[in-house]
Amino acid sequence: MPDFDTALEAIAVSSNATRDFTLTGVHVNCDQPVVIVTKHAGFTNSALTSAQLKSFNERQQRGGGNKMSVDKLDADRIGDCKLFAAHVVTTLKNVCEADGAPSKVDKALVESFLLSLSKRRLDIFRGYTSFASDADNFTESPHSDPEPLGK
Numbered sequence: 001m002p003d004f005d006t007a008l009e010a011i012a013v014s015s016n017a018t019r020d021f022t023l024t025g026v027h028v029n030c031d032q033p034v035v036i037v038t039k040h041a042g043f044t045n046s047a048l049t050s051a052q053l054k055s056f057n058e059r060q061q062r063g064g065g066n067k068m069s070v071d072k073l074d075a076d077r078i079g080d081c082k083l084f085a086a087h088v089v090t091t092l093k094n095v096c097e098a099d100g101a102p103s104k105v106d107k108a109l110v111e112s113f114l115l116s117l118s119k120r121r122l123d124i125f126r127g128y129t130s131f132a133s134d135a136d137n138f139t140e141s142p143h144s145d146p147e148p149l150g151k
Contacts, residue, residue, distance in 0.1 A: 013040050014138065015040075019137055022034075022035050027094075028103075029098055030094045030095065032093075034093070034095055035093035037089065037091045038131075039089075040138040041132040077119075077122065077125075078115065081118055081125075086107060092109070092110060
């Protein structure tokens with residue numbers, strides 16, 4: 001039997017890997033664009049997975065039916081911002097105070113930034129969350145697309 005675990009190790013996602021996501025055109029009192037330094041938003045991030053499960057279970061217990069509404073979508077957006085601020089974003093680069101001095105980056109500042117970004121440009125926020133969720137962005141070695149099965 002082939003040793004699949006060893007063979008697939010080259011494309012494994014490290015739980016410690018971080019990547020930069022540059023928000024081209026977004027400047028916060030700084031000449032350089034804001035960069036979100038991010039961990040993988042997938043199963044390798046056990047703190048995120050636990051928090052997502054807890055959040056989901058709490059929503060299920062509250063009930064409210066299966067019908068979607070604008071309020072529920074907005075609550076999901078806010079919840080995503082809080083989860084990403086707490087468990088995915090490691091820091092923000094190029095965020096400065098009005099006088100140009102670097103801002104002290106903490107979870108509250110990250111959450112505030114993500115909430116503002118998602119409120120004003122949900123498409124960019126969703127692009128970031130897609131990037132953070134894509135395991136290929138966090139593998140240590142590049143790999144090519146596999147051959148179609150059955151060929």
